[in-house]
Every structure is written in structure tokens, then in C-alpha cells.
Amino acid sequence: MKRAPSLTQHDVTVLAETFRLLGDPTRLRILLFCLPGPRSVGEIVENLELSQTLVSHHLRLLRGARLVRGERRSKQVFYEVADSHVSDMLIDMAFHIHEDHADD
Template identity: 70%
Template sequence: MQAAVWKNRQRNLRPDACTRTKAQTLQETGLQNPKANPGIKPHALSSDDLTLLAETFRLLGDPSRLKILAFTIDGPKSVTDIAETLELSQSLVSHHLRLLRGARLVKWQRQSRQVFYEIDDSHVSGMLLDMIAHIQEGDHDH
């Protein structure tokens, strides 16, 4: 993926973001309907891009990593807060955050002796919120 796709962007998400509808999420994050974005051509991805995309989705396939992403969607959280709230060991959280940071899914900021993590940008939060909304829609005929 291009570095420009993952540039840090300001967003204004509230803590109850996981309960929002897709339309609300798109409106609040300033995201557009991906089908309406003519600049994205999924069929024209290079082999390297496809490999990177597959690796990103593989990283997202771990429930602990998804819990960490969902927990950090509304703003920066310390490693200690993440570990305690999600009932995961601090070393496991640090391991997952290192992988998520390497994939540019989270960003970090040091404040004194603590490091705070949050979702990297609106692409990541929008994708996560879209998928949450998708599974919460329940079973329905297509």
C-alpha cells in the first residue's frame, strides 16, 4: 500500500463509536463510500500490494488484536490501560502493538515514561467500524 494511504489524519470519534450506524460513522469520520472513490482500483493491485493487503488482514485475524484496535478507536490508551481493561498480559499487549504498529494500523506517542497507542487514521477506524456494523446487521437475505 502507498504510504499516503496511511498518513495520520485527525478524526473526531466518540467512545460509543462501535454502536454507530455505518452512515453515522462515514459522516463523522469524513470517509466517503469506497465504491464512490474512483482513485481506488482494487483490480489493479500489484502482487506486492496484494501480499501486503493479505498480511494486514492476517494480522486482523487475531481476536486480541481486534480487541486492542476496538479499545483504541476513541483515542490514545496506555499499554497498562489496554492490558488491564482487556485482561491481557502487558507483554502480550506489547507484542500485539508492535505488530500492529509495524503494519501502520496503530500509532504511538510517548508522554514522559508512558507510551500511548491509538488507531493510526480514519481508514483503519472506518474499516473496523464498517466491519463491526456489518456483523451487527445480523443474518439477512441478499
Template identity: 55%
Template sequence: MPQTLPLHEPLAADLSDDKAVELAEMFRLLGDPSRLRIVIDTLEGPKSVGDIAMTLDLSPSLVSHHLRLLRAARLVSPERRGKQIFYRLHDAHIAHVIADMVAHVNEDPIHDAEDEA
């Protein structure tokens, strides 16, 4: 049986209908593989559109489009350095969620099956 982790506060009671919609929209945005890869790429630190595009083999215009959506959802934030803009994760909460989910999908399924037995 899956382990239930204790939470420090009742999350469901604190989530208004408006915030539930906002949260669902964030998860919808992260459901696109290109946007998810962009967010994961910014885990390492601020990156320019060109650097993200080159690393992920995407066009700069597509990266810019995705970044506009991610910015609107407060998943990434711009940081101006001279004439260039770099994008970073908005805050540590986003980094923790993404890092935890990456760790989760990279877990050994055989090890998980042994834990359930």
C-alpha cells in the same frame, strides 16, 4: 441478492502484487481475536499498554507483543506523552474499516434475511 456498492475507482487495478501481500498481512493480523480487540479498543482514542491490558484482561507483555506487530503493519501508531507511550489507530482508513465491520457483524440477521426475500 446482495447489493453491489459503486466504488469511486477500480481498486483491483490499483493493487500491485506487493500491495496485495501487504493487505493480506493486515487482514491476517486482524484475524487474531486479541489483536482485533486491541485495535477496536483504540477506536476510542489513544491508550497506554496498561490501559489496554486492563480493559481487555490481557497481560501487558502480551499487549506489547501484539502492538509491535500492529505497529509494523501500520495499523496502530505510538504517541509519546512524557515517559509513557500511547497507541492510537494509524489513520482514519483503519477506523472506518474496523467500525464498518463491527457494524456489519452487529446487524440483525433476521433483518438481512427479509432484505433478501
């Protein structure tokens, strides 16, 4: 029987904010696409078939929450998931959903 650690008010706020950002399908797709490794904005745009401005806007939010990091390499900017904490979180959640076939 696992138990959760007691969270401070601040912890809960941060946690909710993180969830909120993951709660948009477009942002989630962007994050999942960047999970295997750094992706340029252009790659994201082409692969996910989204407008460039939309991707930029979402990346800004994800950056603001330190969920992704962007690094410039000449003309392009490559984004990757910020740290192993975030990627572990995402992978765990992905497994949870994947295993859970108690569909509607």
C-alpha cells in the same frame, strides 16, 4: 452493482497481511479498544485483562504494519489507530458483522 478496483500483486499482499493481523482475537480487541482514542498500554492491559508483555508484543506487530501509532507522554505510551483509513475499515467491518445476524 459495485465493483472492486483491480488490485496489483502488491496490493493483495498488503491486504492479506492486514487481514492476518486483524485475524487474531487479542489483537483485534486491542485495536477496537484503541478505536475511540489514544489508550496507554496500562489501560489496555487492565481493561482487556491481558498480560503486559502480551500486549506489548501485539502492539509491536500492529505498529510494524502501521495499524497503530504510539506516542510517549512521560512514563506512559499512548497508542491510537494509525489513520482514518484503518479506523473507517474497522468501523465498516464492525457494522457489517453487527448487522449480519445470520448466525450459525
